[in-house]
Amino acid sequence: MQHHEIGQVGQFLRNFGGSKEQATKSLLASSLQIVGLDQVKEKYAQQWEKLEKRVDQAVEAFFTKKLGKKDMFVKMAESxxxxxxADTTYEEGLKKANQLAKELLQLLFGELPDQEVVSIETVVLDVNLIEHISEFNSPDELVEYLNFAVSDVEEEKQENGSSKAKEINSVLFRSVVNCQKNLVSMTELLPCRLVDGRKERIENSELAALHGQRERAGIDYSLLHESKAAMRSLGNLGNKPLVFATVDYDTLANSYRRYEYAGIIKQLPAYTLKHLVINITNIPDGILNSRIRQILTTLNPLVLGFVFEVGPDWNEFDTVSDLPVFGISFFGDYEEDLLWIEPLIERAKSHGFRTFWRGVESDDIARRAFEINVDYLSGDVIGRVQETPVSPFSLGRKSRIG
Structure with a gap:
């Protein structure tokens, strides 16, 4: 049995084989189980500070003795x-893990009336994880991936009974105007749900309420997944539009969800490599350049580039100047919004960033957007949402807006 701390996960992966193909074969023939002591920690909360070191030592000694030569033990998050x-089916692995958990519990605390305080969580190692192995930026990222794979399973169990979890997410399309060229050259993906066979758009206010939730990540996944067929059709056109897809920051900040998201992008038609623009929303204030770089590195080879959705006071252009962030996006459909939007556009232009004004419904605001040289404009004033995207076309004279 081999034991690996978080900092040794690189070696942990190398033990699966000398090549990615060998690692793939070995991993797919294995069963991964997560033993959690969270409930034990909670049960003995008052004594845990004294018990923790003893527990860690006992756990390591126990698994060193009990696991086979090819089996592996990795310490993940606390407890x-x-x-x-190795070479064990899911069912066999689960059975082994449960038996070992019972033995571990008895070793640590003797006979207890409650034998369920050690939890067993299962992560199925599948092709999706194998595809990501060479892409992890650090060993810690693999551990984070596995930890969140577990938490996603737990959240899914909790959400199974809710009506929202059972809704089917889908996608609608909206045209985006390149104001400088007076050309509809981009299509924006908008999340929706199917209600009695009809597509009902999921409004921004509802998305904001889902910020940081697994359910929001599911919507982000569906937005791309459900647009695959439409993008395939667009790929057959001689003049292909850019595609603008919004994703929540937390979906990408979480390594597990980020790699899931990357996996969906890889399933899209090849032309999206130079046509897909990822708009990242709900970005926290004061985020470090290094953290943004870590997040974007995974997706950058798969897309044209990134846009940050920002608010009135955003001025982090220097922070992202050396990253593949080539534009900012924002909302605003009232006259008073011009008080902050115009200075924001000026700041963006001075730093060489493109600007994307989203969700405009007013003719007067749309005309003003053209006057102050916004790069891209979308909203009902440009065109209603559609079930299929349109190919690029010229608007003719700018006065046609309104």
Missing amino acids: RFALLF
Whole structure:
């Protein structure tokens, strides 16, 4: 049995084989189980500070003795350990993990009336994880990936009974105007749900309420997944539009969800490599350049580039100047919004960033957007949402707006 701390996960992966193909074969023939001691920690909360070191030592000694030569033990988040059983099916691995958990509990605390205080969580190692192995930026990222794979399973169990979790997410399309060329050259993906066979748009206010939730990540996934067929059709056109897809920052900040998102992008038609623009929303204030770089590195080879959706006071252009962030987006459909939008556009232009004004419904605001040289403009004033995207076309004279 091999034991690996978080900082040794690189070696952990190398043990699966000398090549990616060998690692793939070994991993797919394995069963990964997560043993959680969270409930034990909660049960003995008052004594845990004294018990913790003893527990860690006992856990390591226990698994060193009990696991086979090819099996692996990885210490993950606090009070959680990953067991990888080589050449073992999911059912066999789960059975082994449960038996070992009972033995571990008895070793640590003797006979307890409550035998369920050690939890077993399962992560199925599938092709999706294998595809990402060479892309992890650090060993810690793999551990974060596995930890969130577990938490996503737990959240899914909790959400199964809710009506929202059972809704089917889909996509609608809206045209975006390139104001400088007076050309509809981009299509914006908008999330929606199917209600009695009809597509009902999911409004921004509802998306904001889902910020940071697994359900929001599901919407971000669906936005791309459900647009695959439409993008395939667009790919057959001689003049292909750019595609503008919005994703929540938390979906990408979480390494597990980020790689899931990257996996969906890889399933899109090849032409999106030079046509897909990712608009990242709900970006926290004061985020470090290094953190943004870590997040974008995974997706950058798969897309044209990134846009940051920002608010009135955003002025982090220097922070992202050396990153593949080539524009900012924003909302505003009232006269008073011009008080902050115009200075924001000026700041963006001075730093060489493109500007994307979204959700405009007013003719007067749309005319003003053209006057102050916004680069891209979308909203009902440009065109209603559609079930299929349109190919690029010229608007003719700018006066046609309104």
